[in-house]
Amino acid sequence: MRAAAQSRRLVVSAACLTLAACTSLDVGDLNNPGIHDVETHPTRDNVARLAVGMLIDAGADFAQSRGYVSLLGIVGRESYNLDQSEPRLVTELLIGPLTGGSVGSFLWPFPYTSIRGGNLILEVIGRVPDLSAEEMEATIGYVQTMQALAFLRIINTTDVFGAPIDVGIDPRGAPAPIATKASVFAHITNLLDSSQTHLQAGGDGFPFRLSTGFQGFETPATFLKFNRALRARVAVYLGDYVGALAALQASFLDPDAPLELGVYLSGNGLDDPTGRILLAHPSIEPDAQLRADSTPDLRLQRKVRHVDPVTVQGITSDLAFTMYQTGLEPAPIIRNEELILLRAEAEIGIGDLPGAVADIDLVRTQSGGLAQYSGPVTHDALLDELLYNKRYSLLFEGGHRWIDLRRYGRLATLPLDLPEHRRFDKFPFPRFDCDAYSPPPAQGCAPEVGF
Numbered sequence: 412m413r414a415a416a417q418s419r420r421l422v423v424s425a426a427c428l429t430l431a432a433c434t435s436l437d438v439g440d441l442n443n444p445g446i447h448d449v450e451t452h453p454t455r456d457n458v459a460r461l462a463v464g465m466l467i468d469a470g471a472d473f474a475q476s477r478g479y480v481s482l483l484g485i486v487g488r489e490s491y492n493l494d495q496s497e498p499r500l501v502t503e504l505l506i507g508p509l510t511g512g513s514v515g516s517f518l519w520p521f522p523y524t525s526i527r528g529g530n531l532i533l534e535v536i537g538r539v540p541d542l543s544a545e546e547m548e549a550t551i552g553y554v555q556t557m558q559a560l561a562f563l564r565i566i567n568t569t570d571v572f573g574a575p576i577d578v579g580i581d582p583r584g585a586p587a588p589i590a591t592k593a594s595v596f597a598h599i600t601n602l603l604d605s606s607q608t609h610l611q612a613g614g615d616g617f618p619f620r621l622s623t624g625f626q627g628f629e630t631p632a633t634f635l636k637f638n639r640a641l642r643a644r645v646a647v648y649l650g651d652y653v654g655a656l657a658a659l660q661a662s663f664l665d666p667d668a669p670l671e672l673g674v675y676l677s678g679n680g681l682d683d684p685t686g687r688i689l690l691a692h693p694s695i696e697p698d699a700q701l702r703a704d705s706t707p708d709l710r711l712q713r714k715v716r717h718v719d720p721v722t723v724q725g726i727t728s729d730l731a732f733t734m735y736q737t738g739l740e741p742a743p744i745i746r747n748e749e750l751i752l753l754r755a756e757a758e759i760g761i762g763d764l765p766g767a768v769a770d771i772d773l774v775r776t777q778s779g780g781l782a783q784y785s786g787p788v789t790h791d792a793l794l795d796e797l798l799y800n801k802r803y804s805l806l807f808e809g810g811h812r813w814i815d816l817r818r819y820g821r822l823a824t825l826p827l828d829l830p831e832h833r834r835f836d837k838f839p840f841p842r843f844d845c846d847a848y849s850p851p852p853a854q855g856c857a858p859e860v861g862f
Contacts, residue, residue: 446531449461449531449535450531450534450535453535453536453538453539454539454540454541455539455541455542455618458532458535458536458539458542458550458618458619459618459619461528461529461531461532462532462550462553462554462617462619463619463620463621463622464525464528465525465528465529465554465557465558466557466621466622468521468522468524468525468528468561469521469522469525469557469560469561469676469744470676470677470678470679470742471521472517472518472520472521472522473564473676473742473809474676474678474679474680474681474735474742475679475680475681476492476494476680476681476683476688476689477492477494477497477500477514477517478517478518478680479518479564479568479809479810480681480742480807480808480809480810481681481689482504482514482515482518482810482838483567483568483809483810483813483814484807484810484812484813485500485504485505486504486810486813486834486835487810487811487812487813487814487816487825488692488694488812488825488826489691489692489695489802489806489807489810489812489813490689490690490691490692490732490807491689491690491691491692491723491726491728492688492689493687493688493689493690493721493723493726493728494688495723497514498724499513499514500514501723501724501726502724503515504835505726505828505829505832505833506831506832506833507833507835507858507859507860507861508858508859508860508861509835509838509839509858509859509861510839510842510858510859511839511840511841511842511843511844511845511856512841512842513838513839515568515838515839516841516842516843518564518565518568518838519565519840519841519844520841522561522562522564522565523561523565523578525557525558525561526558526561526562526578527578527579529554529555529557529558530558530578530579532550532554533551533554534579536550536551542618543614545612545613545614545615546613546614546616546617546618548609548610548612548613548614548631549609549610549613549614549616549617549618549631550613550617550618550619551606551609552606552607552608552609552610552611552613552631552634552635552638553606553610553617553631553634554606555602555603555605555606555609556602556603556606556610556634556637556638556641558602559599559602559603559606559641559645560641560744562574562576562595562598562599562602563599563641563644563645565595566592566595566596566599567810567814568837568838569592569837569838569839569840569855570592570817570836570837571592571837571854572589572592572837572839572840572852572854572855573589573590573591573592573594573595573854573855574589574590574595575587575588575589575590576590576594576595576598577590586844586847586848589852589854589855596645596648596649599645600642600645600646600649603638603641603642603645604642606638607635607638607639607642610631610632610634610635610638611631611635613631613632614631615630615631616629616630616631617629617630617631617634621634622676622677623677623741624674624675624676624677624741624742624744625637625674625675627672628663628674633663635661636661636662636663637662637663637674637744637745639658639659639661639662640658640659640662640663640664640673640674640745640750641745642654642658642662643655643656643658643659643662643750643753643754643757644745644749644753646658646757647753647756647757647760648814648818650760652756652757652758652760652761653757653761655753655754655756655757655760656754656757656758656761659750659753659754659757662750663747663750664747664750664751664754665747666751666770666773668747669747670746670747670748670751670774670777670778670804671746671747671748672746672747673743673744673745673746673747673748673749674743674744674745674746675741675742675743675744676741676742676743676744677741678738678739678740678741678742679735679738679740679741679742680738681732681734681735681742681807682735682736682737682738682740683731683732683735684736684737686716686718686719686721686731686732687718687721689731689732690718690721690728690729690730690731690732691714691715691728691730691731691732691806691807692728692730692826693727693728693729693730694826695711695715695730695803695806696711696715696730698802699711699803700779700781700799702779702780702781702782703782708779708780708781708803709778709779709780709781710778710779710803710804710806711803713733713734714732714733714734714803714806714807715730715731715732715733716730716731716733717729717730717731718730718731725828725829726828726829732807734806734807742808743808743809744809746808748774748778748804748805749801749804749805749811751770751773751774752770752771752774752797752800752801752804752805754766754770755767755770755771755774755793755797755800756797756801758770759790759793759794759797762790764788764789764790764793765788767793767797768784768788768793771784771793771796771797771800772784774800774804775800778803778804779800779803779804784796794819798815798816798819798821801815802815817836822834822836823862833860833861833862834861834862835859835861836861836862837859838859839855839856839857839858839859840852840855840856842856
């Protein structure tokens with residue numbers, strides 16, 4: 412699609428995609444900057460730049476005030492963005508309709524840019540003269556893992572509308588066909604499993620440097636643990652609980668390690684020190700369980716604070732996030748705390764309810780400061796408790812509440828703050844991508860009216 416085709420511009424930024432800043436603003440041909448050189452004369456250096464560029468693209472629209480975390484947080488009633496310079500963050504995401512020209516249209520370009528950059532690496536990797544066989548394997552494993560992460564974010568937003576997969580095509584040709592949701596998830600699992608094989612043959616290191624958010628996961632062997640963590644998340648999404656448990660065994664899940672252990676993006680755009688724009692949904696406070704001393708769940712206390720009330724377009728909140736104090740703080744991709752809860756979810760799925768209680772209690776007590784679970788040990792009761800803990804443990808980290816409630820058919824439980832508000836279960840395709848088709852796809856290109 413056009414978002415993918417336009418990603419051939421990625422090497423505009425690839426010239427600056429090392430972890431150091433550029434020292435010159437002089438650039439070459441902006442119509443085709445560097446692509447020809449990479450395709451015809453691939454080197455260790457330009458492949459490394461593209462690889463790091465994939466990592467930068469992974470964060471370019473993720474933890475931003477109008478990016479993935481924020482937009483999915485709004486539709487999932489985790490957060491508001493009350494920036495009065497962009498009223499569509501309320502009028503479209505809470506009232507609707509959602510259109511291809513809405514703020515959600517920004518959810519595709521960077522993931523597809525990352526995917527296209529990875530395709531370029533895979534196209535030339537066998538012709539790079541100064542990479543060892545192990546370094547090639549490590550690079551392929553890295554690329555496929557990062558592509559899987561990009562595709563996962565895309566399909567999380569469009570859901571049953573599906574998404575293009577075959578985007579490594581001539582941008583002057585016909586747009587890539589729309590693959591079904593099942594096909595996209597199959598592609599994601601294939602990428603993650605293929606990259607596992609390549610990482611296992613990847614030797615001791617990558618031929619490029621990862622950002623500080625990957626501390627502890629900088630080698631092929633340790634990066635593989637991140638790969639398996641993503642694979643477990645995907646397996647749970649697909650209801651493959653046995654596969655999820657197997658992937659978790661090979662991940663970095665560790666009940667004795669800090670719950671914050673994980674893989675992060677370096678920096679974020681979600682910091683709002685004044686608490687005037689990015690605010691928590693008011694329901695997060697009364698819905699929190701109480702501790703033995705009648706104070707609320709520690710996760711609520713850690714993640715939000717009271718501020719002067721802000722009212723925009725009839726909605727009000729006095730809860731600001733404290734999770735991102737500055738733009739320099741890392742934003743999590745996946746953490747040990749999520750992995751423990753994914754294991755509990757898989758255990759519920761296979762009927763190991765005592766195992767699920769043990770994992771839920773670990774998170775309840777350590778992260779929430781709550782007493783151990785004392786409710787009914789049944790599938791439905793434990794699923795309710797699991798979703799509660801995922802809501803507070805993963806608050807404002809990746810749209811998890813919206814994704815989880817959709818998976819379990821519970822989006823109707825989301826509150827409507829005003830009578831004209833709606834709930835949305837997916838985002839439409841970007842308008843410019845729809846325009847590339849003649850005729851546009853019947854599904855994904857019409858406004859979403861919500862319910």
